[in-house]
Amino acid sequence: MVALVLFQRATGRELWHLALPGQASDKATRDALLDLQDAGKARPDGWARGRKLWCLTKVGHKEAARLLPPGTKLSAVREQAPSAGYDEHALDVAATAGHLTRAGHGSPLTLTTELRHPVPGRTARYADLVLRDPGADVPVLLVEVDRDNETVGQLVEKLSTYTAWCERLAKGADKIRAKAARHQGAAVHDHRHWRTVYPPTGHEGYPPVALVLVPGRKRDRPGTRPLTPEQQAAKAERDHQRLLRRLDAVEDGSAAYWSPRPYPFAGVTAGNYHLALPVVATTLHMLDAHGADAAVWRRFGRDGWHTLTGALDNPDGDRLLAVERRAAAAARRAREQAEREASRPVCTRCEAKLTDAEWDRARWGELVCSSCQQEEADRKRAQRAAADAETAAAEAASAKNTGSWWRRS
Template sequence: MPVRNTNPAGSSSALRSDVLRALGVVKIATADQIQRLTAPHLTYRHTTKPTARARKAARTSAYNAALTDLRRHGLVETGGWTRTGDALRTLTPRGLAAAAYELGRPAEEMGGTARAAAAAGGTHPLAVTETILALLRPAPNLDLVANEPEAARHAAQAAAHASPGLGSLSGYATEVPLPATGTWARPGRGGAQADLVLTAPEDDLPLLFVEVDNCHETAERLAAKIDRYARFFRRRVRDTDGQEQELWSTRWSGFSGLRRRSAYPPVLIVFNRVGARNPDLTVQRLSALTRPHWEGEDGYGGGPHAYDGKIPLVATTLELLRAHGPAGEVFHRFGRTAPQRLLDAIALRPS
């Protein structure tokens, strides 16, 4: 009885923990997105409900209960609404601290609450969350849909056996400051803010920066952000032994192999076709504008190109990423002619 009084919506502690972890990563999400991130098997339940709205309400009901209880505790709030009427959930400052604990991250690495973005409708943060879903590709537990109708079981099996995603939810971080001046906690001018950072060493991906564009930005504005990435990557600091090292490597420790490769970490640009700009034309122009940042130099004696101080730049669309995942040959590396798998596209040598 005391537990029910504390959490009147009846949510479990495990489910509330899942919600905090998800919102700690993505900052803004609908209940539907949180469910797809943390319990993908529920997507294949309640399929006999008569309408899509009824099916979504049924599979997200437990998450809405958890969000209600977390709101009662002052950890979550409704920051706005999507154009289709879904509530945008965000963390309060107290909720951000609770999410840091659940994720095992330092509080100073959590970023902000994204209240302003939610109030504006959150179209860009929601696209970032969809990009995480497309990269992560959460697979349903087939044992949990064993009693569902045949069509639902077959759909779940197709999802479970599709090409895998990259990493785990805890390996993703959003709205990450990349200070060219100042500190991590108080960035100065000239740096960037990454839409998404992924670390998945278990999948041979030590570090990946991701930018998501809703096809509203010009190639010139995107190129200016790549310039800021380059300034951040070049920034050097002294470690405790007095040795100079690049600032980025002090935060993403354990990936010293990247420096032996000589190139900077890769940046993936994901275009979400909601705006008026043609991503194919944007990529053509962006490739030309950023050539000094990505083009390798001729190797000695006609050997392989050298990529010291270069940024591997790769582009795709959210539509292609959803359909094929990271293992699909849908990633265009600037300077190469054919699309590749993501891990091949960011490799220094064409496969």
Template sequence: MGPSITPSAPRRQKPAVSAGQARRKGDRRSADIPHADVTRRPTHRKNSTGPRRRGLLQALGIFQRATPDQLWKLTRPGNQHDKLVRDNLLDLQDHHLVRIESVRKDRRQVWVLTKRGHDEAKLLLEPMGIRLSALREKKHHPVTKKLLGAGYDDHAAAVTSTAAELHRAGIGHRLGFATETGHRLGDGYVQRADLVVRVPQAGAPVLLVEVDRRSEDAHDLVVKLRWYWEWGRLLPKDADKRTVDLVRSRPNAIERVDHEQRLWRRVYPPTGREPGPPRVRVRRHHRGQVANTITALKEAGRRYWAPRRYDSLYEKAITARDYRQAVPVVVTTLEQLQGHGAGWNAPGSRR
């Protein structure tokens, strides 16, 4: 369980500008070509400073693999392009702390930590209780000598890009992100969130983000929503005996148990709101498929996200709805996050 990280102040969304797009006189230099495979060291480059070095090592320690574009938004979102990040990566490469693992089809380089860089990132992250990702070791085929396991699949890239866009919009801090975080249910099954974003100062204890794997249908989505809903209703192991007996003896008695006494509040910080942690669904499809996702949620998943009527004798006269057992859900696309920012009212984002 990582620490509660105060999010950075909301930033004014700026359009992404690839390095080299600014107007200049004369010919463009090779170092300014977006996403170019830069092998020559620019003569003006200086050694990366302590904060820049720490930021890149921490980001790669958390996300394991990332492109310069993603690292730019995770570490220096105030810059207009990723050129400074690319220069800093080259400097870290000179010091044998990072290496290029592969080059994607769009010519973006995928950077990872070396053994030495992994050890340094461990010293930066573990004292703060932040989980470090596994080291990406170089493995070659014994016969062909081809590098193995160097693929950066679309899902892993989309998870990192989602975190980068949230951070660029001022939602969460890079040290408040975690990937593949497990949530153990009562039957022992572990539901792993693709991305966890801790944002206690933004009015939400945490965002549990699921990034679509393209192969998942609406039924898979509803099942995952049910798992999160069930996890939010669990009691901790040291719960009061009277509370445990009550929950075991009466159906839906857990709904009478305050959220402060539930397991999820031991894991994530308080927010002052009764519903469970918000769950964000990010799809990598066009907006028409987002509409299909929302339709499926409205119908098959109503039990888990929809409010209810107050059912006690005294509360029946209340016309307001009870959201205490509902799981807030936001659905959007990665294209919308990249094009319009991560504001909740951005086009394509639906609650």
């Protein structure tokens, strides 16, 4: 019930991934829905994609609401209107939520739909799905599901709106300090409103946005012959390639929002992601085929496909900056040492280079190394010893002569 109260209507397949992701099939979910129907808490509400749609009754909706934290945004109670069509976009959002949950990213208790992000002077942005799970590998993720019914420009505008929302200052923030913090790495976020709404992302940059693309479904004309399996496979491949080209166009058009800024340091290739909007993208077809924990995510600005956690990481961000700055500091020390060695004086006697201690002593005296100083000291000591010996011998001889004269007298 908790999963169903978030999305209003869903089939057993979407609810399977949300409520019982560990099950091998959706049979247990369908059985649970039948039990809820017998208890008067759920009822069928039409069909979608060959599967039965379900929604909660007023009794089930009220009971499910009590299981959720206060303030959780709930869907409205679905009135009995069998003639009303179903919202395929809502089903795709529920399917995306199910794939994230099954991959270990969030749960029905950490998911919210249609969350408002107001921006002064612009139309508020409602995120299709928001994952908010503090302390998890992916603590926050804003999800936009596109059914191929918006232009590339509209998708780019969505990313610009998210960027503008992330740049909003927190209530009472000092504008001067906030402006100065733009050049202080992570300190920039201490002044931003988004930090009061979402938990820390665990990475540099704003809260990440995920784009999930779905090929638009066109209603077949009456009398149209169904596609053969081969034709369906060919169409699916064409749709997939078209969506990938669409991703390329959105990536190119939104580079101003997701691109890291260059650092003004020589020899640094790391990017400053603190003012960038991390954008990852995939297709619902890839999620269906491989799951959200597989390498099905593309990070705007990078090549290849990655896992979600890998795509959100910034290996060329602060960690690389620290490595490059340590390397630059080591190179600077080596260069300074080489320059010092090149200017190191030599002993004026033996021409050996002076040690640091000898160099310091030499600043107030002669440029002589310790060995030559020791040799000079030994030579002088030997000279003094020889002189002392001569003096002693002379005194001894004088004393002997004086003693002999007295004896003769």
